[in-house]
Amino acid sequence: MIKSPLKSKVDSRDGKLAMAHLYVAFIALLVGGLAGLLQVLVRSGKFQLPAGIGYYQILTVHGVVLGLVLTTFFIMGFQLSVVSKTAGTFTGKQRTVGWIGFWIMTIGTIAAAVMILLNKASVLYTFYAPLQAHFIFYLGLTLVVVGSWTVGAAIIMKYAEWRRANPGQQSPLLTFMALVNTLMWIVATIGVAATVLIQLLPWSLGWVDTVNVAVSRTLFWYFGHPLVYFWLLPAYMVWYAIIPKIIGGKIFSDSLARMSFILFLLFSIPVGFHHQLLEPGIDAAWKFLQVVLTFAVVIPSLMTAFSLFASFETFGRSKGAKGLFGWLKKLPWGDARFTVPFIGMVAFIPAGAGGIVNASHQMNQVIHNTIWVTGHFHLTVATAVVLTFFGAAFWLVPHLTGRKLTKKMNKLALIQGSLWAIGMTFMSGAMHAAGLLGAPRRSAFSDYGGSAQAAEWIPYQIAQAVGGSILFIAIILMLYIFINLAFFAPKGEQEFPVGEALHPEEKAPMVFENWKLWLGITVLLILFAYTIPFIDLIQNAPPGSKGFKLW
């Protein structure tokens, strides 16, 4: 039997595996952050890249290294930690599977990164065909995905073992959540694996001459939207299950948290068309259906908001808070483990609202391919998610390395979070505004032949450069804190906070652990939303496209 894992520390062998993931994640933060800084400087029109480095090359570095590498490695390290903490130490075999996955992901990352740095793969992070990268880039991405499946297998094995050892009992909340995210990730990445293995690899190797562009983009977005939720759900784990413990309160409802995660599993995948609303070749009726399913995600999102506020308010009132918002004053604002993720939660309000605009068909025409979209996902992933990850790193890293978060580091962490909020307000705010004025995303600086409309965007581009520079300072500060917590902070025991439910006697229904049921509904929804559109895209396909290298 598993002996009361809640009281124990994460086993140091599991800690090493998790830390290996975090090292890669924070190296990625440095590389990707530097690329981001160069981008905003170029787009201000006041700076040119030296030594023949291309704008689209650093754009690819920024997107791939932060969007795919930082996130995936951090999430895998974090999920391994919470599972080890709440379901018990991994067995030797499970841990070996985890290490194999880590090395496959790392080798894939290095392969893809080398091709980008050699300027053989400046295809941006969406790697849309018919832009054609060197085949090693696609091979590298495949390895990252296969490696993540392998790490996921370790989590699934641990969960299965826990269920066998504890028949008829609900699994620990954080393990349950990590499992949902792993299952969603596996179902979602089948899409990107399919386009890379069946379409892009053979085409980049010259085995076939042409590619069906619409099919490859559709497979990409089948993966691309749940990718967003793969980033977000670990942040939700922190918000639902860890923050309540940090503030000294309780999880508002264990069942509500589980149900919202199940809803995210169901509604994250059959919705990719909301990224393709302006693409030909997909019938408007199917776009409409997927937009409706997209809006279904509003329900678990508002459930999450309700649950978080409720957990804060219940805590504040237990401390004697009065009035409508008196409980806000009782929250531990001096604690970076709370405040930095809280900034992320606040950012998620405009981020979510903007997402609803993006997914509405007509309004998508206002913002499509404008820098509004870039502003949007810098609020979702690059603020809400990333600040929550940083907030988790403040206790996770010292917990795993046997050190302590000192008062001084806590203060630096608070400065780091505030700088991020200020920098992002400038950068993302200016991106949203310029996007509404028609400024395109992705493209390098241009005055578009002296066009009057393009001249309107310039002040916003300068504001983006200011915001981006502040963000880069925040990144350097974060790296300093990470290195301190990993190598130099004083030895000690840092708590791994795991929240308890407000009403622990209320057991969540066991139906939540019925994976045949939930995966069955997931697959049915996917088949319903995608089968006929795919048949259309393949049967009525225009001639395929040869590859282009436009950089």
Add this chain to the structure above:
Amino acid sequence: MAKAELKSNTKTEIEDSSSLKGTLASVFFIGFFIIVLWVGVYFLYLDRF
């Protein structure tokens, strides 16, 4: 009389300590924010297309 008063006082206090009215107000604020942004961009759309 005094006893009844005491009773009602405790009752309001209990209600206050478990009240979620701030939560309700906050969630309504988010809903309101979503609607304002949506309607704003919708009118921008109507204006342009």
